[in-house]
Amino acid sequence: MPEADTHTDWVENSASGSTNRGLLGTLWESRELVGFLALKDLKIRYKQAALGFLWVAAQPLATVAVFTLVFDRLGQVDSGDLPYPVFALAGLVSWTYVSYVVTQGSQVLVENASLVTKVYFPRIAAPASTLLPPLADMAVAAGLLLVLAIAYGVPPTWHLVLVPAWLLLLASIALGMCLWLSAINVRYRDVKHALGPLVQLWLFASPVAYSGQGLDGVAGWAYALNPMVGTIELGRWVLVGAPLDGRDVAMAAIIAVVLLVTGSRYFLRAERSFADVV
Amino acid sequence: MDRIQVEHVSKRYVLGERSNTAGELVTSALRRLTTRRARSPQRELWSLRDVTFRVSEGESLGIVGRNGAGKSTILKILTRITSPTDGVARTRGRVAALLEVGTGFHPELTGRENVYLNGAILGMTRRDIARRFDSIVEFAGTERFLDTPVKRYSSGMYLRLAFAVAAHLEPDILVVDEILAVGDAEFQRKCLGRMEEAGREGRTIVYVSHDLDSLRSVCSRAMWLEAGRVRDEGATAEVVREYLRSGLSSADSGTSLLQAGPLTVTSVEAGPAHAPGTSVVMQEDVTRVTVCFTLQERIPGLDLAINLTSSKGVRVLDQALSDSEHRQLEAGDYAMSLEIPPVLNVDTYAVGVWFGTSHVDLIDEPAVTSFTLHGSDRGRPGRVLVTDFPLSVERV
Ligand SMILES: Nc1ncnc2c1ncn2[C@@H]1O[C@H](COP(=O)(O)OP(=O)(O)OP(=O)(O)O)[C@@H](O)[C@H]1O
Ligand SMILES: [Mg+2]
Numbered sequence: 001m002p003e004a005d006t007h008t009d010w011v012e013n014s015a016s017g018s019t020n021r022g023l024l025g026t027l028w029e030s031r032e033l034v035g036f037l038a039l040k041d042l043k044i045r046y047k048q049a050a051l052g053f054l055w056v057a058a059q060p061l062a063t064v065a066v067f068t069l070v071f072d073r074l075g076q077v078d079s080g081d082l083p084y085p086v087f088a089l090a091g092l093v094s095w096t097y098v099s100y101v102v103t104q105g106s107q108v109l110v111e112n113a114s115l116v117t118k119v120y121f122p123r124i125a126a127p128a129s130t131l132l133p134p135l136a137d138m139a140v141a142a143g144l145l146l147v148l149a150i151a152y153g154v155p156p157t158w159h160l161v162l163v164p165a166w167l168l169l170l171a172s173i174a175l176g177m178c179l180w181l182s183a184i185n186v187r188y189r190d191v192k193h194a195l196g197p198l199v200q201l202w203l204f205a206s207p208v209a210y211s212g213q214g215l216d217g218v219a220g221w222a223y224a225l226n227p228m229v230g231t232i233e234l235g236r237w238v239l240v241g242a243p244l245d246g247r248d249v250a251m252a253a254i255i256a257v258v259l260l261v262t263g264s265r266y267f268l269r270a271e272r273s274f275a276d277v278v
Numbered sequence: 279m280d281r282i283q284v285e286h287v288s289k290r291y292v293l294g295e296r297s298n299t300a301g302e303l304v305t306s307a308l309r310r311l312t313t314r315r316a317r318s319p320q321r322e323l324w325s326l327r328d329v330t331f332r333v334s335e336g337e338s339l340g341i342v343g344r345n346g347a348g349k350s351t352i353l354k355i356l357t358r359i360t361s362p363t364d365g366v367a368r369t370r371g372r373v374a375a376l377l378e379v380g381t382g383f384h385p386e387l388t389g390r391e392n393v394y395l396n397g398a399i400l401g402m403t404r405r406d407i408a409r410r411f412d413s414i415v416e417f418a419g420t421e422r423f424l425d426t427p428v429k430r431y432s433s434g435m436y437l438r439l440a441f442a443v444a445a446h447l448e449p450d451i452l453v454v455d456e457i458l459a460v461g462d463a464e465f466q467r468k469c470l471g472r473m474e475e476a477g478r479e480g481r482t483i484v485y486v487s488h489d490l491d492s493l494r495s496v497c498s499r500a501m502w503l504e505a506g507r508v509r510d511e512g513a514t515a516e517v518v519r520e521y522l523r524s525g526l527s528s529a530d531s532g533t534s535l536l537q538a539g540p541l542t543v544t545s546v547e548a549g550p551a552h553a554p555g556t557s558v559v560m561q562e563d564v565t566r567v568t569v570c571f572t573l574q575e576r577i578p579g580l581d582l583a584i585n586l587t588s589s590k591g592v593r594v595l596d597q598a599l600s601d602s603e604h605r606q607l608e609a610g611d612y613a614m615s616l617e618i619p620p621v622l623n624v625d626t627y628a629v630g631v632w633f634g635t636s637h638v639d640l641i642d643e644p645a646v647t648s649f650t651l652h653g654s655d656r657g658r659p660g661r662v663l664v665t666d667f668p669l670s671v672e673r674v
Pocket of ligand 2 (some may be wrong): 352455
């Protein structure tokens with residue numbers, strides 16, 4: 001929210017636009033609101049569920065078990081030097097985070113329609129707040145990964161210091177997509193219906209259950225256009241020391257920046273009509 | 279020194295053409311291509327047209343107008359919830375808006391959690407909220423339930439807590455839409471008291487209400503909006519008098535058709551009994567409410583009633599046919615009318631109709647139309663009845 005300086009400055013609202021501070025400025029300004037909205041999500045998510053926290057751990061465990069059965073035992077997928085369950089869980093951590101944020105975040109404005117039409121608040125706080133709650137799930141999954149890594153004797157590496165870089169990449173891709181999708185969803189509710197199948201396809205196009213490396217030439221470049229390729233690889237490299245292709249990570253970073261810049265532009269322009277059409 | 283400057287503000291809403299799915303978008307684009315017309319004008323609605331006004335520091339402005347006049351729209355523009363299609367609105371200082379009580383409250387969260395969340399949504403920092411927390415809770419009077427999810431609150435408690443948060447915003451500009459229509463009389467008095475206090479503290483207030491009494495007590499100046507334009511502006515008493523005299527605010531005399539099975543209500547009208555066809559009712563007049571309906575076939579045990587609700591939400595009367603006679607209505611056209619002697623105080627009353635049997639409600643519509651009793655409340659605004667009962671004092 002605008003702070004002390006607004007006591008003397010005029011704040012303008014006109015057709016051509018009101019005073020906007022850009023993505024980072026607005027995010028910083030509304031950091032407390034983002035925090036409260038995220039806290040609310042976290043609190044209500046498992047409020048009525050008797051087993052609450054257990055579900056958070058059950059989901060990645062179940063997925064890894066299925067992946068191991070299907071891809072490792074039946075499909076003989078090559079996971080390099082890593083034991084397959086460790087390999088799969090290290091990929092799943094990135095994937096679960098991004099797919100969760102994108103699915104939830106794209107709905108956030110519509111779900112909070114009564115807020116949008118009745119209160120002024122920096123709209124970007126709503127999609128931004130969806131970045132935080134799944135970090136809790138991620139922490140649990142990381143704990144499981146640690147247990148698995150110890151059990152299979154996978155040693156930690158110095159790469160772990162780069163966890164923040166990996167998180168930044170994850171959050172940028174997730175937020176960039178959320179900005180686009182949540183703003184479009186205000187006008188066209190198709191997003192909700194289209195997203196389910198698209199996320200499924202996206203999962204198959206991402207190296208979660210298998211390794212993405214080994215594609216050469218144009219095919220490799222084209223594959224790396226999916227920003228999840230570089231992101232998941234970076235996650236595996238950071239967490240369990242899997243090999244890394246620098247090109248994939250660079251591509252992911254570039255696409256993340258493009259998504260963020262275009263997404264926030266679009267969002268900040270579209271937000272002026274959110275209250276009218278939502 | 280001005281706190282609010284609104285200059286030539288217009289707001290256009292596009293109706294109908296809201297394509298909500300890509301499919302609709304494609305068909306409407308095709309239609310537009312084939313009919314060679316961009317946007318048909320009747321699909322637009324100008325909610326505001328060239329509205330200009332200023333409010334200076336410490337001043338309180340009231341806004342009156344009929345439903346759909348654009349009152350809420352102007353508040354949404356002042357608070358930047360929506361932007362004008364044309365013109366510019368400027369505000370200076372912290373703006374707090376109460377367009378609805380309890381926006382952003384989440385039923386699963388406790389009272390305490392909701393206070394923090396709601397405060398943050400309304401623009402308070404965590405420090406602000408923590409500092410005012412005790413005072414908020416005291417104002418709401420819900421100390422004992424702080425750690426109970428608000429879904430277990432009574433609606434009154436919910437309302438109190440929600441208003442309490444908003445009342446502690448301490449803004450430079452306070453914008454209030456008709457939120458007080460809900461809640462009991464005591465709560466309303468408390469809220470109004472809080473607003474008057476805010477005014478005395480030098481805050482700027484913009485207040486929209488159909489409750490003209492509260493408007494008079496809070497606002498020194500008033501603006502009358504009609505169909506998106508400023509029709510009149512000036513001292514509250516003057517504007518309110520003009521607004522009432524226009525008669526437009528009274529007796530919407532609408533023929534809202536209600537239907538349930540073989541039963542059709544064709545009109546509901548309210549007006550003075552001595553001058554049928556007119557709609558201005560003075561407090562001293564007998565008011566006649568007439569409900570016309572058609573019964574296509576006999577409904578066994580059909581009963582019907584007319585009820586009145588005051589602007590504060592009090593059910594003032596509820597008179598059923600079965601109160602006076604037991605009669606089985608056969609198929610046919612009917613006009614039922616109720617004459618109300620001049621006992622009610624000046625106020626706007628919603629006229630409701632009810633049709634049903636002892637088992638089932640067929641039609642239960644609490645506000646089909648409304649009428650306003652004009653005149654003076656003779657200095658006692660709170661009372662429902664204007665009575666002349668014998669009151670005597672004797673030395674004993
Ligand atoms: N989001 C919207 N989309 C389309 N039309 C709208 C929208 N919001 C408001 N309108 C229209 O704008 C007009 C003015 O609405 P507004 O809510 O400002 O009226 P009001 O004066 O507050 O009425 P009331 O006394 O009933 O609250 C109405 O005709 C309404 O239908
Ligand atoms: Mg309104």
